[in-house]
Amino acid sequence: MNxxxxxxxxxxxxxxxxxxxTVAVTxxxxxxxxxxxxxxxxxxxxxxxxxxxxxxxxxxxxxxSAASFMGVAGMVMSSGYDALWYPVCYAxxxxxxxxxxxxxxxxxxxxxxxxFAEGRFDSPMFRKIAVCFVLFIGFFYTMPxxxxxxxxxxxxxxxxxxxxxxxxxxxxxxxxxxLGGMKGITLVQAVQYWIKLFAITVPVFVLMAxxxxxxxxxxxxxxxxxxxxxxxxxxxxxxxxxxxERKPLVAxxxxxxxxxxxxxxxxxxxxxxxxxxxxxxxxxxxLAEHQKPYSLVYTYSLIIALVCGTAGLPHILVRFYTNPxxxxxxxxxxxxxxxxxxxxxxxxxxxxxxxxxxxELYSGVGAKGTDKVVLELPTLISAKYGVVGSILxxxxxxxxxxxxxxxxSGLLVSMTGALAHDVYGRxxxxxxxxxxxxxxxxxxxxxxxxxxxxxxxxxxxxxxxxMVGQAFAIAAASYFPLLFMSVWWRGMTMKGAATGxxxxxxxxLGAAALTNxxxxxxxxxxxxxxxxxxxPLNGFWAEHPLLRILCEQPAIWSVPLAIxxxxxxSKATAAQVPADIRMKMLxxxxxxxxxxxxxxxxxxxxGAGH
Amino acid sequence: xxxxxxxxxxVVHSEPFLRSLMRRQLALSIACAATFLVALLGLPLLNxxxxxxxxxxxxxxxxxxxxxxxxxxxxxxxxxYIFIKRSLRLEEAEVxxxxx
Numbered sequence: 001m002n003x004x005x006x007x008x009x010x011x012x013x014x015x016x017x018x019x020x021x022t023v024a025v026t027x028x029x030x031x032x033x034x035x036x037x038x039x040x041x042x043x044x045x046x047x048x049x050x051x052x053x054x055x056x057x058x059x060x061x062x063x064x065s066a067a068s069f070m071g072v073a074g075m076v077m078s079s080g081y082d083a084l085w086y087p088v089c090y091a092x093x094x095x096x097x098x099x100x101x102x103x104x105x106x107x108x109x110x111x112x113x114x115x116f117a118e119g120r121f122d123s124p125m126f127r128k129i130a131v132c133f134v135l136f137i138g139f140f141y142t143m144p145x146x147x148x149x150x151x152x153x154x155x156x157x158x159x160x161x162x163x164x165x166x167x168x169x170x171x172x173x174x175x176x177x178x179l180g181g182m183k184g185i186t187l188v189q190a191v192q193y194w195i196k197l198f199a200i201t202v203p204v205f206v207l208m209a210x211x212x213x214x215x216x217x218x219x220x221x222x223x224x225x226x227x228x229x230x231x232x233x234x235x236x237x238x239x240x241x242x243x244x245e246r247k248p249l250v251a252x253x254x255x256x257x258x259x260x261x262x263x264x265x266x267x268x269x270x271x272x273x274x275x276x277x278x279x280x281x282x283x284x285x286x287l288a289e290h291q292k293p294y295s296l297v298y299t300y301s302l303i304i305a306l307v308c309g310t311a312g313l314p315h316i317l318v319r320f321y322t323n324p325x326x327x328x329x330x331x332x333x334x335x336x337x338x339x340x341x342x343x344x345x346x347x348x349x350x351x352x353x354x355x356x357x358x359x360e361l362y363s364g365v366g367a368k369g370t371d372k373v374v375l376e377l378p379t380l381i382s383a384k385y386g387v388v389g390s391i392l393x394x395x396x397x398x399x400x401x402x403x404x405x406x407x408x409s410g411l412l413v414s415m416t417g418a419l420a421h422d423v424y425g426r427x428x429x430x431x432x433x434x435x436x437x438x439x440x441x442x443x444x445x446x447x448x449x450x451x452x453x454x455x456x457x458x459x460x461x462x463x464x465x466x467m468v469g470q471a472f473a474i475a476a477a478s479y480f481p482l483l484f485m486s487v488w489w490r491g492m493t494m495k496g497a498a499t500g501x502x503x504x505x506x507x508x509l510g511a512a513a514l515t516n517x518x519x520x521x522x523x524x525x526x527x528x529x530x531x532x533x534x535x536p537l538n539g540f541w542a543e544h545p546l547l548r549i550l551c552e553q554p555a556i557w558s559v560p561l562a563i564x565x566x567x568x569x570s571k572a573t574a575a576q577v578p579a580d581i582r583m584k585m586l587x588x589x590x591x592x593x594x595x596x597x598x599x600x601x602x603x604x605x606x607g608a609g610h
Numbered sequence: 611x612x613x614x615x616x617x618x619x620x621v622v623h624s625e626p627f628l629r630s631l632m633r634r635q636l637a638l639s640i641a642c643a644a645t646f647l648v649a650l651l652g653l654p655l656l657n658x659x660x661x662x663x664x665x666x667x668x669x670x671x672x673x674x675x676x677x678x679x680x681x682x683x684x685x686x687x688x689x690x691y692i693f694i695k696r697s698l699r700l701e702e703a704e705v706x707x708x709x710x
Contacts, residue, residue, distance in 0.1 A: 084678045092686045095646055099639040099693060215670030261665060262657035262674060292658065299654045307650070330697060334690045341683035348679055488636060582628060589631050591701040 014387070015156050018394035022195060022401045023172060029188045030176035050186055050322040056335035058186045059319050061193030061402075062410035063090075063336070064343055065141075066148025069196060069403035071465030072344070074371040076351025078362070079266035080259035082295075083351070085302055086465060087344035091337060093310025096480075098333040101311055104487045104588040106320045106329035112414070113314050113479065114422040120486050121494035122578045127422055129498055130482075133505055134314045134418040137475050138411050138448075139455060140512075141315070144467040145411070146170065146456020148404040151464075155375050156397060166456040173405055174449030177412045178442040185409045186322065192402040193339065199399025200346045203378045203392040207353060210381055211245065217352045220246055222256040246356045253362040259355070267295035267302075270552070274545035290545065297556065298549045302469070305555030309472025312479030315414035325592045350374050371464055375400060412445060412452070419444040461520060469553075470512040477558035478505030485566050487588055490581050496570030504562025511554040627708075634700055642693045649685065653678060 050058070068090065075083035110116045114130035117123075146166045153165025177185060208214060249255075254265045265272075271291045275283045310316070323329040354361060354373035357380055361370050374396050382389030420441040425432060432440070459467065478501045485500075486492050518538045520531040541548040550557060570577075578584065657664050657674055664674035671679070 081672075081675060081678075084675070088678055088682050089650075091683060092646070092650065095686055095690055096643070098690055099643050103697075213670075217670075218672070218675060219667065219670030260672060260675070261661065262654070296654060296658050300651070303650060303654070327698060327701070330694055334687075334694050337690050338687055341687060345680060345683060488632070582625070585632065586628055589628070589635060591705055593701075593705045 012156075012390050012393065014390040014394035015397045016394075018391075018398040019152075019156055019401050022398040023405075026188055026192070026402075026405055027172060027176060029191065030180050030185070033180045033187050050324075052323075052328050052331045052335060054186065054190050055319065055323060055328075055332045056339060057190035057193045059189075059316060059332065059336045060339040060343070061189035061191070061196065061406045062319065063316060063340060063407070064193065064196050064403055065407035065468065066145050066400065066404040067465045067468035068344065068347065069200065069400050070148055070151070070371055070374050071144070071463070071468065072347040073350035073354065073374045074369070075266070075463070075465045076348040077354045077373050078254075078351075078370040080254060080264045081262050082264050082266040082299065083465075084348060085299065086306065086469070087347060089303055089306030090310065091341045091344050093307045094333055094337045094340065096307055097311040097316075098330060098337070101317075101483050101487060102320055102329045102333045103326040105317065105483065106323050107326040107590075107592070108588055110321065112321075112417050112421055113317055113483075114418060117482070117497075118426075120578075120584060121492075121497060123494040124427075126494050126498055127426065129502060131418050131422045133478050133501065134422075135415055136505070136509065137314055137471055137479070138415040138418075139452065140471040140474060140509075141313070141468065142408060142411050142452040143455050143459045143462075144464045144471075145404040145408045146452060147459050147462070147464050147467070148400065149408075150456065150460065151371060152375065152397060152400045152404070155372055162460050163457045167453055169401075169405065169408070170449055170453035170456065173409045173412060174445055177409050177416060177449070178445040185406075185413055189406045189410060192406040195402040196399045196406075197339075197343055199395045199402065200343060200350075200374075203396050204346045204349050206381065206388070206392055207377065208349070210384065211353060211357060214349050214352065217349075217356055218260065220356055221260045247359050249355075249359045250362050253355070253359055263292055263295040263299070267298040270294065270298075270541065270545040270548040273548075274542050277539075277542040294546055294549055297546070298553055301549070301553035301556035304559055305469065305473040305476045305553060308476035308480040308555065308559055309474075312475035312481075312483065313472070314418075314475070314479060315410045317479070317483075318414045318417060319410075327592070347374070350377055353377060408452070412448060415448045416441055416445040419448065462516065470508075470516075473512060473553065473555050473558070474505055474508045476555045477508040477562050478502075481559065481562040481566060485563065489570075490585055491570055491574060491577060492566065493570045493573045493576045495573045495576065496566045496568075499569045500562040500564075500566030503565055504558045507561065508554045508558045511551040511558070515548070515552045631704060634704075635697065638693065638696055638700065642689050646686065646689055649682075 068087070072083065072087050072090075075086060105116065108116055108119065110119055113134060114127045117130035118127035146169075149169035150162040150165040153168065154160050154162055176188070180188075208217075211217075212220075253259075258264045268291050271287065271294050274290075275286050278286055320329050320332070323332055350373055351370075354370070354377055358373060358377060361373055361376065364370070364372075375393065378392035378396055379389045381392060420437060420443075424440040424444070425437050429436070481504060482497055482501045486497060514537065517531055517534040518541060521534040522538065653674070664672065666673045668676050
C-alpha cells in the first residue's frame with residue numbers, strides 16, 4: 001500500500017482498526033485454507049462436503065452484499081416505504097428457490113449452471129450461451145460491490161479518490177480467490193455473515209436505546225391524513241409529540257406523507273418527471289390520472305424482478321452444488337432464509353433514524369449521499385458518549401467491508417468457475433489435467449478481477465441498490481425461467497430454452513442499459529461528459545413515463561416473455577427433446593436413497609480428462 | 611453408489627413412478643407458492659385500494675410498514691418450514707413405497 005501519509009490525517013483510529021482487522025482476517029483465512037484446497041473439486045465445488053450450517057452461513061454471507069448493508073438503508077432513507085420491497089424480496093426470493101429449484105438442481109450434480117444447461121439438453125452449444133450469461137449477470141452485480149468499496153474507503157480516508165478503494169479491495173479479493181478457490185472462500189464467507197449481522201445489530205440497538213426505537217422513529221413521520229401537532233414537527237428540532245427528536249428536513253428530502261406511504265418518490269419518479277415537463281395547468285390532472293396506476297405497475301415489476309431474480313443468480317446457485325445431497329440443499333435454503341431475514345429487519349432502521357437525525361445527507365450526491373447513512377449514523381452518539389460513537393462506526397465499517405468483500409469473492413468464484421471450467425476445461429482444452437485446470441482457475445480469477453475493477457471505476461454516479469436491482473432483473477428474465485422450466489417440464493428443448501433465455505435476458509439487459517445511459521448523462525462529474533450524447537434520452541422518458549418504468553423495471557414483461565417463448569419454441573421443436581429425458585427427470589427428482597444418483601461430474605474423474 | 615436390484619429398477623424407471631414423483635412434489639410446491647404469492651401480490655393491492663386503512667397506526671408503525679418491514683419475514687419462515695417438513699416426508703414415503 002503506497003497511500004500518501006497525508007490521507008491518514010483525518011482518519012478515525014477506531015474505524016481504521018476495525019476495517020483493517022476485517023481485511024486482515026479475510027486474507028489470513030484465505031491463505032490458511034489455500035493450503036487445504038488441493039483438487040479441482042475443492043476449487044470448484046469445495047469438495048461437495050459443506051455441512052448445512054456452514055453452507056447456510058456462507059450463502060447468507062455471500063448474498064448480503066454492499067447493496068444490503070449500505071444500499072437498503074440509503075434507499076429507505078431516500079425513498080421511504082417503497083424501498084422496503086428490496087429487503088423483503090431479497091429475503092423472500094429464496095422461497096422460490098427452495099420450492100422449485102434447490103433440491104432438483106443439486107441432485108443433477110453438476111459443477112456450474114452451464115454444466116446443468118449442457119447436461120439437461122445434451123447440447124455443448126447451450127453451454128456457451130449459459131456461460132455468457134453467467135459473465136453478464138456477474139459483471140452487472142460486481143459494479144455495485146465495487147462502488148460500495150470505493151464509497152467506504154473514501155469515507156474512512158477522507159480525501160482518498162473513489163477509484164483507489166475500488167482497486168485496493170478488488171486486488172485483495174482477487175488474491176484470495178486465486179489462492180483458495182471455492183473451498184477457501186466458503187469459510188471466509190461464513191464468518192463474514194456473522195461479522196455483518198453483528199455489525200448491523202449492535203449499532204442499531206445502541207442507537208435505538210439512545211435516540212428512540214424503530215416504531216417511535218417511524219411514528220415521528222406524519223402519515224397521509226394526519227395533521228401535524230401545533231408546533232410543526234418538521235420545522236422545530238424540539239421533541240415532537242412522540243418524544244422523538246427530529247432535525248429539520250432539507251429541501252431535497254421527500255415530504256413525510258410521500259415518504260411513509262406506499263407509491264412514494266421511488267415508484268412515481270417517472271410520472272413526476274413527465275408532469276414537470278408539462279405546462280403548469282395540466283400537471284395536477286396528469287398526476288391524478290397516472291401517478292398511482294403507474295407506480296403500482298412499477299411496484300409489481302420490482303417484486304417480480306427481485307423474487308425471480310434471487311432464484312436465478314448464478315453465484316448463489318453454484319453454492320447449492322457444494323451441498324452433499326438434495327435434502328441438505330433444501331435444509332440449507334431454509335436456514336439461509338432465516339439468517340437473511342433476521343439481518344434484513346435492521347438496515348431500514350438505519351434509514352428511518354437517518355431521516356430524522358441526519359437529513360443533511362439528502363443534499364449529498366453519489367458517495368456523499370444517503371448511501372453512506374449506515375457508516376455515518378453511529379457518529380451521532382459521539383456527541384453524548386464520546387468514543388462509543390467511533391467504536392460503533394468502526395464496527396459498521398467493518399461490516400461494510402465484509403459485505404462487499406464476501407459478495408465480490410462469491411461472484412469472482414462463480415465467474416472464474418465459468419471461465420476456467422466451462423470455457424477452458426470444456427471448450428478450449430477438454431483434455432487438460434487437473435493441475436492445468438487449477439492454473440487456469442487462478443489466471444481466470446486475475447483476469448476477471450481486473451475487468452471488474454475497471455468497470456467499478458465508472459459507476460460512481462449510480463445508486464448501489466438500483467444497480468443490484470438491475471442485475472436481478474436480468475437474472476429473473478434469463479436463468480430463472482431456464483431453471484424453473486427445465487426442472488419441471490419435460491417437453492423443453494434446447495432451442496426453446498435458448499430462445500427464451502436469450503430474448504428475456506437481452507431485453508432486460510438492453511432496457512437496463514438504456515436507463516443507466518440516461519442517468520449517467522445527467523451526472524455533473526466526468527461521467528456526465530462521457531455520456532452527454534445520451535442526454536436527449538431523458539427528454540424522451542419525460543414524454544413517455546410508462547415506457548420509462550417498463551425500461552427501468554423490465555421484469556413484468558420480460559419474465560413472461562421468456563417463459564412464453566420457451567413454451568412456444570419447445571412445442572415447435574418437440575422432436576428434439578433429449579431421448580433419455582425420463583432418466584434425466586428421474587435423477588432431478590428422485591430421492592438419493594433410491595440409489596439413482598450419479599454426479600454429472602464425477603469427482604475422481606475430474607483429473608482424468610472427463 | 612450401490613446399484614439397485616433389477617426388480618426395484620423396473621419400478622423406478624417406469625413412467626407412472628416418475629409421474630407421481632414429480633406431481634406430488636410439484637403440488638406441494640405450488641400450494642406453498644400460492645400462499646406466499648397471495649400475500650406478496652395482495653399487499654400492493656391493499657395499499658392501492660385501502661390506503662387509509664393501511665395507514666392506520668399500530669404502535670408507531672403504519673399498518674403497511676409493520677406488515678412489510680417486520681411481519682413478512684416470519685411469515686415466509688413458517689411457509690418454508692412447513693414445506694421442508696412435508697417435502698422430506700414425501701421423499702421418505704417414496705423410498706418406503708419402493709422398498710415394500
